[in-house]
Every structure is written in structure tokens, then in C-alpha cells.
Amino acid sequence: MSQQRYERERLLHPAADVLEMAGRLGRVMLTASREGATHERIGLVDRVERSGLAVRLAGAAHDAEIDIAALGAVILDRSGRMKDKALPRLDFQDRDGAALFSLVGLDGLEPFDAGLAELRGMIADAAAPAEPMERTDVAEGDPGSLPFEAARRAGLPVTIELQRQGLRQAWSGTIEAVKPAMGFINVMQPDFHLHLRAGSVASWRTGEDGAAGDDLELLAENAQGEATGLVVRGPAAALGKP
The missing domain is CATH 3.40.1570.10 (HemS/ChuS/ChuX like domains)
Incomplete structure (x- = not known):
């Protein structure tokens, strides 16, 4: 049975x-x-x-x-x-x-x-209803978009990684487009999507792993200066320092 x-x-x-x-x-x-x-x-x-x-x-x-x-x-x-x-x-x-x-x-x-x-x-119990999310327009020059736009213009491959307790997930490749829509900064590739809420990144800090050679590591920080877990790595020529 x-x-x-x-x-x-x-x-x-x-x-x-x-x-x-x-x-x-x-x-x-x-x-x-x-x-x-x-x-x-x-x-x-x-x-x-x-x-x-x-x-x-x-x-x-x-x-x-x-x-x-x-x-x-x-x-x-x-x-x-x-x-x-x-x-x-x-x-x-x-x-x-x-x-x-x-x-x-x-x-x-x-x-x-x-x-x-x-x-x-x-x-299992029914899923809890999703909490409504306030939608914010993506402001021109939103700090969250800066390394992705720089990498798109350079046409050089980068790695985009998310880190949280228990999980690290990464994608590496050349960014074809950065599209603001529905309150998010979106990087859309056939095998990868990044949706970054407008205003969630206040600045990018150079990581310790980004000081060697021509490579750069950028760590996203919130308005309190805390790392959010979003990391971008690649040649300095692709990313610069936002």
C-alpha cells in the first residue's frame, strides 16, 4: 500500500x-x-x-x-x-x-x-501567511547597485555570494544586465537571480580577502555598518571601490 x-x-x-x-x-x-x-x-x-x-x-x-x-x-x-x-x-x-x-x-x-x-x-501545519512588504522605489545611484553596474560595464566575470548561518551560495559569471524593478535591484542570468531590496545596502567595505593582487572583495553593509552577508568578488578592474 x-x-x-x-x-x-x-x-x-x-x-x-x-x-x-x-x-x-x-x-x-x-x-x-x-x-x-x-x-x-x-x-x-x-x-x-x-x-x-x-x-x-x-x-x-x-x-x-x-x-x-x-x-x-x-x-x-x-x-x-x-x-x-x-x-x-x-x-x-x-x-x-x-x-x-x-x-x-x-x-x-x-x-x-x-x-x-x-x-x-x-x-505539517499550514504555512504562516507572508507578511506584507513595503515597496520602495529604487533610487538613482542606490549604493546596492554600484558593484553590479561596474562589473556590467567592464564585461569581466565576478562572483556574487550570499552567506548566512549554515549556508554559503555563490554564482560566478559576467553580468549582462542590472534591472531595477518592483522595489528591487535585479541581476538576472539563466542560472542565477539576485533580487536586492532597494535601500538595503548602505555601503560596501573592502574585505580582507580582497587585498591580494588584482582581486577585490566587497562586503555589503547596512545602515548600521553591519555586514549583510552579500559579497561580491572579482578583478579590481571590474569592481573598483564603490
């Missing part, structure tokens, strides 16, 4: 075991947010590499390192939709039950469920 499936399930498996299924789910988007920045990698997971307490999702479309010691429950949510397309997701929580990151299935429900068929779950 097959197991009854629920719209939302709390999986009865360690988060690391669930992550090892990532390569079976078809195209996925790993999306993580911190301090106004949402960092998304999009495509097939070619390799899942596990070493001690670390799991790495790797390949042409993914570059994420996850500390499994920081992970708590995993919620399988089948309710997501965009128009007529199902967008199932795995929501990975931290030890306190807060959202850490999600894997969203982009090829529909069938391949997603097939990839997770051997996992079991119990019914």
Missing part, C-alpha cells in the same frame, strides 16, 4: 539525507534570503558531495555549501503554483524552526515526488 501524501509534510528524515536527493528532482531553484538580498541558483544539481558535517550541491548551475549541524526540520510543500504550473518545494529550517533556504522544483510535481518517493513524512 502506498503512503498517503499530504499537501504539506514534515519529513521524517535528517535534513542531510533529504539533501542527498537533490540530484533526483529535475531542475530546482535553491533560494535563500538575508537582509534584503535573495540569492537563487537555477538548474540541475549535478553532484551532491557530503563530507563530515558539510553537504555541497555542485555543478554547472549550483554552488552551495551547507552545514548540516545548522539544519532542523524539512517541510515538503506541494501547494505552490505559478499560473497552471506546480512549484513544489522543500523548505529547510534551522534548529529554531526559522526558514533557512528552499529547494523549489521547476519541472512540476511528478518528477519532484518521484525523486523523494522513498522518503516519508507526517502532516
